[in-house]
Amino acid sequence: MSQYKYLLTEEDIPKTWYNINPDMPVSPGPVLHPVTKEPVTPDFLTALFPGRFVQEAVSMERWIEIPEPVREIYKLWRPTPLMRARRLELALDTPAHIYYKYEGTSPVGSHKANTAVAQAFYAKEEGTVGFTTETGAGQWGSALAMAGNFFDLEVHVYMVRVSYDMKPHRRVVMRSYGATVAPSPSDKTEYGRKLLAENPDSPGSLGIAISEAVEAAIASEGKYKYSLGSVLGPVLTHQSVIGQEALKQMEMAGEYPDVVIGCVGGGSNFAGFAFPFVHQNLTNGKNARILAVEPAACPTLTKGLYTFDYGDTAQMAPIVKMHTLGHTFMPPGIHAGGLRYHGMAPHICALYEHGDIEAVSVHQLGTFEAALQFAQAEGIIPAPESAHAIRVAIDEALQAREEGRQKVIAFNLSGHGHFDLSSYQAYLQDDLSDYAYPEDMVKEAMTHLPEVNL
Numbered sequence: 001m002s003q004y005k006y007l008l009t010e011e012d013i014p015k016t017w018y019n020i021n022p023d024m025p026v027s028p029g030p031v032l033h034p035v036t037k038e039p040v041t042p043d044f045l046t047a048l049f050p051g052r053f054v055q056e057a058v059s060m061e062r063w064i065e066i067p068e069p070v071r072e073i074y075k076l077w078r079p080t081p082l083m084r085a086r087r088l089e090l091a092l093d094t095p096a097h098i099y100y101k102y103e104g105t106s107p108v109g110s111h112k113a114n115t116a117v118a119q120a121f122y123a124k125e126e127g128t129v130g131f132t133t134e135t136g137a138g139q140w141g142s143a144l145a146m147a148g149n150f151f152d153l154e155v156h157v158y159m160v161r162v163s164y165d166m167k168p169h170r171r172v173v174m175r176s177y178g179a180t181v182a183p184s185p186s187d188k189t190e191y192g193r194k195l196l197a198e199n200p201d202s203p204g205s206l207g208i209a210i211s212e213a214v215e216a217a218i219a220s221e222g223k224y225k226y227s228l229g230s231v232l233g234p235v236l237t238h239q240s241v242i243g244q245e246a247l248k249q250m251e252m253a254g255e256y257p258d259v260v261i262g263c264v265g266g267g268s269n270f271a272g273f274a275f276p277f278v279h280q281n282l283t284n285g286k287n288a289r290i291l292a293v294e295p296a297a298c299p300t301l302t303k304g305l306y307t308f309d310y311g312d313t314a315q316m317a318p319i320v321k322m323h324t325l326g327h328t329f330m331p332p333g334i335h336a337g338g339l340r341y342h343g344m345a346p347h348i349c350a351l352y353e354h355g356d357i358e359a360v361s362v363h364q365l366g367t368f369e370a371a372l373q374f375a376q377a378e379g380i381i382p383a384p385e386s387a388h389a390i391r392v393a394i395d396e397a398l399q400a401r402e403e404g405r406q407k408v409i410a411f412n413l414s415g416h417g418h419f420d421l422s423s424y425q426a427y428l429q430d431d432l433s434d435y436a437y438p439e440d441m442v443k444e445a446m447t448h449l450p451e452v453n454l
């Protein structure tokens with residue numbers, strides 16, 4: 001009998017998150033204050049984030065208990081399935097075995113709900129009224145809107161202006177959960193008003209939207225906390241439920257991956273899926289290749305400088321050590337909005353520099369070609385972000401065919417593409433550009449990096 005789905009029970013939902021801090025072979029570097037450029041005090045961070053979130057950032061506990069109310073909500077969609085992509089294997093005529101972990105089964109259609117629920121619980125626990133946050137394509141805003149609603153918190157979302165205009169249905173999702181949504185740059189913050197005065201038609205960017213959400217949280221003097229859906233250590237930790245479940249499910253399948261693949265924007269779905277496998281590499285004698293996939297138009301790991309940079313455009317968010325294309329860099333308008341970020345999670349950058357993980361960049365057209373090949377074989381229309389992982393999984397499978405070699409490939413399907421149909425429409429109408437690496441823009445942005453003396 002050929003099995004397609006590897007399913008766990010609610011009992012199998014992890015009881016702890018995996019925190020990679022104690023296993024890091026190299027330090028991800030300090031977090032610096034955006035003005036003093038000195039290592040931040042806990043006070044600065046707790047003004048922005050819930051206290052338990054800040055504690056997790058510095059925690060050296062390898063296994064962090066998942067609070068019971070969070071685990072209860074996880075039961076709405078977790079455990080997620082691990083699928084053997086048998087029909088894709090057939091279509092590719094490859095000897096490789098391809099597995100994917102499907103995070104699109106969450107109510108909001110992506111992995112982002114895994115950390116949104118945890119952050120909302122922490123905020124509620126300490127009596128916060130609500131959250132300010134940014135969103136690009138709308139996935140993060142939707143996830144936090146849902147989680148905030150579960151815990152009776154207000155959620156105020158700054159949505160990158162181009163996406164606000166192009167993805168009206170995501171706005172409806174956020175509003176349905178009770179959140180407010182403003183196009184960024186907005187007239188609600190000082191920074192937004194300044195940008196609108198300079199350019200009323202500014203398309204916005206993730207870096208700008210983060211600046212607005214941070215400003216609004218700080219101005220509220222504790223009423224609102226700021227929430228970030230990626231990049232930071234605790235977010236990566238919360239996402240580790242993905243990889244922990246996948247490890248169990250691979251065991252059910254009686255195989256272990258030779259290569260583990262995920263797409264990277266800020267790095268959270270990749271880390272969530274891959275870090276439990278990195279843990280096996282580092283401590284249990286395993287030797288899987290760990291592969292991060294990024295867009296050629298925003299190739300943070302493969303082309304960015306490994307240095308200190310701001311997390312946002314207005315220089316209000318902390319400075320961290322990461323691969324960056326420069327905080328003033330405005331990535332081209334690729335359809336994978338969730339991958340348009342100038343920086344990358346410091347933990348991923350440190351592991352990349354140290355040689356524990358690899359990275360590759362792919363072009364937009366190739367990702368949509370892979371997405372349709374996947375949809376036609378497996379039935380699921382993937383998010384354009386996830387399609388980056390699919391592209392490389394298919395390339396690995398084709399290489400296995402060429403070499404006549406058995407290989408086990410596992411990738412994270414971070415979300416479905418049901419809110420991205422206008423992107424698919426553009427592709428089907430032959431109306432999609434294949435953005436090259438915007439070298440000149442990056443060069444210019446590199447002249448604005450902060451000077452840090454440590």
Ligand SMILES: *Cc1c(COP(=O)(O)O)cnc(C)c1O
Nearest residue numbers: 139230265266267268269338415
């Ligand atoms: C947001 C998003 C991403 C990119 O963010 P990461 O933090 O790098 O995971 C990838 N896939 C989907 C479906 C997303 O919503």
